[in-house]
Amino acid sequence: MNLVWFRNDLRLQDNPALHAAADRGPVLACYLLTPGQWRRHRMAGARVDFILRSLRYLSEDLARLNIPLVIEQANFFDDVAPVILSLAKRFKVSAAFWNEEYPLDEQRRDEAVADLLLASGVVVNRFHDRVIAPPGTVLKSDGRPYRVFTPFKRTWLQLADAGVPDILPVPAAQAAVPIPSSAIPETPAGFSTGVDPGLWPAGEREAMKRLRLFGRLKLKSYPEQRDIPAVAGTSILSPYLAVGAVSPQQCLRLALQHRQEAGEGAACWINELAWRDFYQHLVVAFPQICKGRPFKTETARIAWRDAPHDFERWCQGNTGVPIVDAGMRQLLATGWMHNRVRMITAMFLSKNLLIDWRRGEAYFMEHLIDGDFAANNGGWQWSASTGTDAVPYFRVFNPFSQAARFDPEGIYIRRFVPALKTVDTADLHDPLRLEKVRPSGYPEVIVDLKKSRLAAIAAFKSVG
DNA sequence: TGCACATTCAG
DNA sequence: TGAATGTGC
Numbered sequence: 001m002n003l004v005w006f007r008n009d010l011r012l013q014d015n016p017a018l019h020a021a022a023d024r025g026p027v028l029a030c031y032l033l034t035p036g037q038w039r040r041h042r043m044a045g046a047r048v049d050f051i052l053r054s055l056r057y058l059s060e061d062l063a064r065l066n067i068p069l070v071i072e073q074a075n076f077f078d079d080v081a082p083v084i085l086s087l088a089k090r091f092k093v094s095a096a097f098w099n100e101e102y103p104l105d106e107q108r109r110d111e112a113v114a115d116l117l118l119a120s121g122v123v124v125n126r127f128h129d130r131v132i133a134p135p136g137t138v139l140k141s142d143g144r145p146y147r148v149f150t151p152f153k154r155t156w157l158q159l160a161d162a163g164v165p166d167i168l169p170v171p172a173a174q175a176a177v178p179i180p181s182s183a184i185p186e187t188p189a190g191f192s193t194g195v196d197p198g199l200w201p202a203g204e205r206e207a208m209k210r211l212r213l214f215g216r217l218k219l220k221s222y223p224e225q226r227d228i229p230a231v232a233g234t235s236i237l238s239p240y241l242a243v244g245a246v247s248p249q250q251c252l253r254l255a256l257q258h259r260q261e262a263g264e265g266a267a268c269w270i271n272e273l274a275w276r277d278f279y280q281h282l283v284v285a286f287p288q289i290c291k292g293r294p295f296k297t298e299t300a301r302i303a304w305r306d307a308p309h310d311f312e313r314w315c316q317g318n319t320g321v322p323i324v325d326a327g328m329r330q331l332l333a334t335g336w337m338h339n340r341v342r343m344i345t346a347m348f349l350s351k352n353l354l355i356d357w358r359r360g361e362a363y364f365m366e367h368l369i370d371g372d373f374a375a376n377n378g379g380w381q382w383s384a385s386t387g388t389d390a391v392p393y394f395r396v397f398n399p400f401s402q403a404a405r406f407d408p409e410g411i412y413i414r415r416f417v418p419a420l421k422t423v424d425t426a427d428l429h430d431p432l433r434l435e436k437v438r439p440s441g442y443p444e445v446i447v448d449l450k451k452s453r454l455a456a457i458a459a460f461k462s463v464g
Numbered sequence: 465t466g467c468a469c470a471t472t473c474a475g
Numbered sequence: 476t477g478a479a480t481g482t483g484c
Contacts, residue, residue, distance in 0.1 A: 227465095340465090343465075347465095391465070391466095392466090392484090393484085394466075394467080394483085394484045395465070395466045395467085395484095396466060396467085397465070397466070398466070398467085401466085402465085405465095450467095453466085453467080454484095457484060458484095460484095461484070
């Protein structure tokens with residue numbers, strides 16, 4: 001029997017581990033819930049719910065191929081190896097297959113599993129599917145990993161352009177196997193979500209539908225529309241990429257298919273796929289990132305403010321800065337935030353409030369349905385100017401200018417901050433005018449933008 | 465994907 | 476006088 005261990009690759013098409021296993025003979029699929037580790041990793045309730053709903057579709061799709069899906073539980077990653085081994089023994093598994101996950105805890109878990117399986121005579125086969133170019137394959141001429149995105153992308157593009165492999169097909173149905181599939185478990189204790197599941201239909205079919213729709217309708221206008229949070233101009237595929245309902249290879253292939261008519265749009269989206277890969281590569285090349293350390297070591301000495309009250313206001317979307325509050329409320333209401341607004345809210349926390357970016361990183365993970373360690377950490381370290389190739393520390397976004405530029409009519413702001421529905425657009429984008437007409441249901445700005453910006457620049461300068 | 469302040473230059 | 480451009484944080 002060939003065991004396919006599903007993790008963040010919950011799909012049948014273009015799944016290297018599944019494809020290879022099915023080539024070899026009869027397949028048994030498994031998935032392990034690790035609720036203790038999920039809590040430790042601050043996985044959002046919305047994401048746990050999304051995973052379980054995705055598993056429901058995966059199990060149905062696998063059943064059509066006569067592949068049983070067995071679901072087991074191991075509280076922490078440390079408990080995983082014996083569980084997999086006992087599965088292997090119970091079902092006479094001779095070979096195991098899985099697709100890599102790159103953060104340190106996941107790699108350690110997988111090493112332990114591989115060691116135990118190999119010691120028991122089970123062959124282990126590992127594949128790459130969370131990236132377009134596997135980590136370690138995009139290197140400088142001296143053999144070291146890139147720290148800067150632009151040269152990384154140049155090399156990455158050569159790989160991505162040269163050999164776009166064919167999308168791996170869904171395996172053919174196998175002969176029935178006398179192993180019953182597990183029922184999909186309920187959400188483990190401690191994961192609550194205020195997010196309507198109807199916003200995020202799960203499953204591979206839904207992911208493919210969204211991918212194709214994006215290619216047909218939005219890719220061409222992507223360069224202009226993607227920065228406007230009031231418009232659904234981004235792909236909104238991140239939750240599906242995070243659980244692996246769609247692969248980055250499928251995204252790249254779609255962009256290349258539409259290259260003729262979408263032109264700039266395709267190139268622009270491929271650039272975003274490159275950023276995704278870049279951050280995945282960074283956690284492999286620089287594992288200290290996974291230990292809560294900033295990439296720029298001197299920024300570890302910054303005297304972040306201990307301001308629990310300000311932090312709480314940021315979390316709840318009560319900072320008095322309309323675009324920041326709209327973003328934070330979008331996150332709470334939908335489990336997702338527009339990328340432009342992620343940058344604005346992250347910079348407001350780490351610069352204007354001078355609160356440790358790691359608190360914001362953790363809070364995002366607690367609420368994002370698309371929470372991916374590498375992408376979230378990479379984005380935070382970019383905004384907080386602690387990362388490799390991050391925004392320069394003195395280039396602090398002015399959230400009012402950003403709002404005027406990217407939400408000129410205030411449509412996005414008013415959608416998520418109803419108290420501002422009655423405020424004129426011109427007043428919305430000017431702190432002084434806003435304060436004069438501010439409705440009683442909306443808070444005063446919690447920080448002086450000008451002073452706090454200078455304080456942040458001074459704090460960074462002092463450790464430089 | 466900043467901002468403040470300086471300098472230059474057309475009119 | 477104010478737009479355009481340069482410079483350092």
